[in-house]
Amino acid sequence: MAVVRLSTPLRKFSDGKPEITSAGDTLREVLLKIDSKSPGFIEKVLENGEIKRFINMYVNNEDVRLGKGLDTEIGESDVISILPAVSGG
Amino acid sequence: MLIGLKCRNCGERYPIEPLNTCEECFGPLEVEYDYEKIKEDISREGIEKGPNTIWRYSNLLPVTGKIIDLGTGLTPLQRAENLGGILGLDELYVKNDSVNPTFSFKDRVVSVSISKALEFGFDTAGCASTGNLASSVAAHAAKANMNCYIFIPTDLNLAKITQALAYSPNLIGVEGNYDEVNRLCTEISGYYNWAFVNINLRPYYSEGSKTLGYEVVEQLGWEAPDRVVVPVGSGSLLTKIWRGFNEFKDLGLIDEVTTKVTAAQAEGCSPISTAFRSGEAIKPVRPNTIEKSLAIGNPADGYYALKVIKKSGGTAGAVTDSELIDGIKLLAKTEGIFTETAGGVVVATLKKLVETGEIKSDERTVIYITGNGLKTQDVLADYLPVPVKIKPDLEAFNVYAKPVQKEKEVV
Numbered sequence: 011m012a013v014v015r016l017s018t019p020l021r022k023f024s025d026g027k028p029e030i031t032s033a034g035d036t037l038r039e040v041l042l043k044i045d046s047k048s049p050g051f052i053e054k055v056l057e058n059g060e061i062k063r064f065i066n067m068y069v070n071n072e073d074v075r076l077g078k079g080l081d082t083e084i085g086e087s088d089v090i091s092i093l094p095a096v097s098g099g
Numbered sequence: 100m101l102i103g104l105k106c107r108n109c110g111e112r113y114p115i116e117p118l119n120t121c122e123e124c125f126g127p128l129e130v131e132y133d134y135e136k137i138k139e140d141i142s143r144e145g146i147e148k149g150p151n152t153i154w155r156y157s158n159l160l161p162v163t164g165k166i167i168d169l170g171t172g173l174t175p176l177q178r179a180e181n182l183g184g185i186l187g188l189d190e191l192y193v194k195n196d197s198v199n200p201t202f203s204f205k206d207r208v209v210s211v212s213i214s215k216a217l218e219f220g221f222d223t224a225g226c227a228s229t230g231n232l233a234s235s236v237a238a239h240a241a242k243a244n245m246n247c248y249i250f251i252p253t254d255l256n257l258a259k260i261t262q263a264l265a266y267s268p269n270l271i272g273v274e275g276n277y278d279e280v281n282r283l284c285t286e287i288s289g290y291y292n293w294a295f296v297n298i299n300l301r302p303y304y305s306e307g308s309k310t311l312g313y314e315v316v317e318q319l320g321w322e323a324p325d326r327v328v329v330p331v332g333s334g335s336l337l338t339k340i341w342r343g344f345n346e347f348k349d350l351g352l353i354d355e356v357t358t359k360v361t362a363a364q365a366e367g368c369s370p371i372s373t374a375f376r377s378g379e380a381i382k383p384v385r386p387n388t389i390e391k392s393l394a395i396g397n398p399a400d401g402y403y404a405l406k407v408i409k410k411s412g413g414t415a416g417a418v419t420d421s422e423l424i425d426g427i428k429l430l431a432k433t434e435g436i437f438t439e440t441a442g443g444v445v446v447a448t449l450k451k452l453v454e455t456g457e458i459k460s461d462e463r464t465v466i467y468i469t470g471n472g473l474k475t476q477d478v479l480a481d482y483l484p485v486p487v488k489i490k491p492d493l494e495a496f497n498v499y500a501k502p503v504q505k506e507k508e509v510v
Contacts, residue, residue, distance in 0.1 A: 017289055019122040028289060063402060064108065064125035068282060073397060075383050091286060094120040096127035096399050097298040098227055098281035099333020 012040055012084050015091040020055070023048040037069060038080040040090060055092060056080075066095045100136050101161055104128040104302055107403065115161075117219050117294065119301040127399070128302045130161045138350050143321060146313075146352075153207050153310040159346060160211055160310075161303045164218035167243045169200035171210045172310055176318035176465070181433040182446070186453050190463045192324070194315055195436055201238045201262070202471035203231035203439075204336070208307035209296060213239040215303040216294035222246060223293040227284035229277045229332065229392045230259035231470050236296055237266035248293065250280050255391060256475045276386055278396045305400075308336045312343020315465050316353055323347075323356045325462040326413075328449050330441040330469055331362040331371055332393040334404030340467070341407045360407050361458070362415035363448035365390040365440075369417035371401050375408055376415065389420045389478050390440040392470060414457050418447040424482045426450065427472065437472030 011031040016024055023044065024030045034040035045052040055065055060080075067074045068091040074082045084090070104113040108126025119128055137158050149155030153172035175195045183191030199206040209232070216224055223246040226236045233249045240247035247268035251260070252275060263270055273280045288295045296304045316323050323344045329337045337360060344356045364372045367388025374381040381401040386394035398404070408415055418426070423440055426447030431437050438446075445466050452458040472479070489495040 015286065017120070017285070019120055019125065062125055064120075064127065066282070066397065071279065071282065073278065073282075073383060075397070076385065091282070093282065093285045094125050095397070096120055096125070097285045097288075097295075097301060098277070098399050099297060099335045099395055 011086065012088045012090055014040065014044065015089065017093050019094070020051075020092060023051045023054070034084055036080065037067065037074060037082045037084055037090065040084055041080075064095045066093050067091070068093070100133045100158060101163070102131040102133050105131040117221075117299045119299055127403075130302050130306055132159065132161075134346075134349060141350055141352065143317075143352060146317065153210060153307065153314075156310055156313050159306075159313070161306050162211060162214045162218065165214065166210070167213045167217065167239050168210050169206065169238060169242060171199050171206035173314060174198050176315060177434065177436070179434050179466075182430065185429070185433060186450055187460050188453060188458070188464055189461050192315075192319075192463075192465045193430070193434055193436060194311065194465055194467050196311065196467065196469050197436070197438055197442070197471035201231075201234040202474060203235065204308070204311060204467075204469040205231045205235035206239075207310050208232075208304045209235040209239045211307035212294070212296035212300045212304035213243050213245070215300055216245070216296070217243055219294065219300075221292075221294035223248065223291075225249065225284065225287075225293045225295045226297050227251075227277070227281040227295070228263075229394060230255050230474065231392055232297065233259065233263040233268075233270070234266065237263050237268040237270075240268065241266045245294075250284050252277055252280055252391070257477050258474050262474070276396070277391075277394055278383075278386075281395075301399075305335045305339055308339035309343035309346065311336070311467060312340040313347060315340075316344060316347050319463075319465075321353055323353060323358045324465045325357065326359045326361060326458060326464040328361045328363055328445050328452075328458075328464065328466045330393055330445050330467060331364050331398070331404060331415075332395040332441075333398045334362075334371055334400035334402075336467075336469070337362055337404045338400055338407050341411065358411060358413075359462075360411040360413040361448075361452065362404060362408055362413070363445045364415070364417045365393060365423060365444050366417045366419050368394045368396055370396065370398060371404055371408075372415040372417040374401070374405055381405065390423060390444055391475075392439065392441045393444060414452060416448040416452050416457075418444055418451060422447040422451070424479065427479060428482070430468070431472070436468060438468045439470035439472055439475040440478055441470050442468040442472070
């Protein structure tokens with residue numbers, strides 16, 4: 011199961027925990043799995059089937075927008091981070 | 100005169116707290132002011148009588164407690180007749196912000212955000228930096244007696260590292276590019292209760308950049324220029340200069356804003372310029388340029404910067420590393436201002452856009468020079484001639500000088 015790190019606004023879907031584990035072969039599947047346990051999660055992070063403009067997602071610290079996006083393959087020990095995109099500069 | 104924080108995307112409101120993200124849509128939060136009250140108090144005369152720092156605009160800055168100020172702001176707006184003459188511009192000005200206390204415009208945003216951090220009761224300040232922010236946060240944290248954690252990419256310019264270390268922060272080199280440093284710091288900010296100026300304090304921090312809009316208006320005799328050329332990394336500075344102009348208009352301090360806002364980027368990291376030119380959405384990139392301070396591949400304010408450029412009728416350009424080096428040298432030899440690589444990007448972009456006709460000769464144009472050349476000497480050194488060496492002897496100098504004189508006589 012992959013580890014999913016959640017930023018503060020998303021921790022209401024994890025009972026306040028900063029990290030949860032979730033299964034799935036791709037990033038999309040992992041997110042859907044979380045949504046099946048915590049309804050409303052998907053609408054919070056995706057819009058029209060794409061990652062929301064103000065959200066960045068990383069798999070093992072790599073920005074998925076620079077690669078396969080939601081189709082990024084997820085392995086057993088991978089770490090996913092979901093973070094606000096409004097930092098820095 | 101603060102009302103609270105408001106999401107720029109969905110309009111959701113929040114109290115004045117160390118927050119940067121909307122819990123509803125993840126959009127960026129922005130400070131909301133009571134402009135009706137400010138309007139009753141603010142006047143040109145009142146501002147002119149204020150301190151010779153950014154704090155002359157304190158009505159429009161989000162700090163209500165003690166101010167940490169090293170003397171930032173009211174930097175020179177220099178009429179650039181020589182550079183304008185070469186480029187074919189009738190009225191060109193350089194806003195020389197490289198002479199702030201830590202030698203970059205970042206002192207504006209940091210003076211505001213460290214003051215706000217104290218107000219919130221934080222004892223530790225931090226930031227993700229491309230270089231200039233590092234020294235500014237370290238200096239202001241020192242003055243505020245705060246602990247300080249600075250995160251930088253390890254391949255940063257040596258002079259920027261040296262300068263930052265002088266203020267004795269905890270300086271952490273991260274083996275990655277700026278976007279990776281920023282991602283790490285965003286994660287750390289979720290676990291440590293620190294004031295990361297450009298993360299959890301970002302709504303307050305970015306307000307400091309408005310003063311670069313206010314000052315130019317004031318220094319031009321209370322008029323907004325026809326054109327500004329702004330270096331763009333995250334896009335925050337560009338959007339805040341625009342906000343500054345428009346706040347002055349909305350408060351009745353100036354009649355109109357017809358400024359065309361123009362972005363300058365390095366080709367090796369130009370997601371905003373590329374999106375403007377292609378008409379497509381911004382796509383993150385992996386930076387590959389000698390220009391480190393603008394090397395943000397996934398710009399936080401890219402979306403809003405693009406909106407401002409389009410709304411104002413401005414444009415965007417990008418230049419090669421070789422062009423930006425020429426830009427540094429051109430500004431130094433025409434105007435006597437030595438800027439860092441970001442300034443080279445601005446001058447070279449200006450040159451390019453004048454040549455393509457996108458910037459017209461009769462536009463009253465202001466270029467923003469936001470960092471000092473001493474910070475990126477390592478980059479420039481390879482492109483400068485080796486100084487002549489002579490013996491301490493008059494005849495030795497005559498041997499050197501005569502051919503030079505001859506050349507001049509021929510001319």
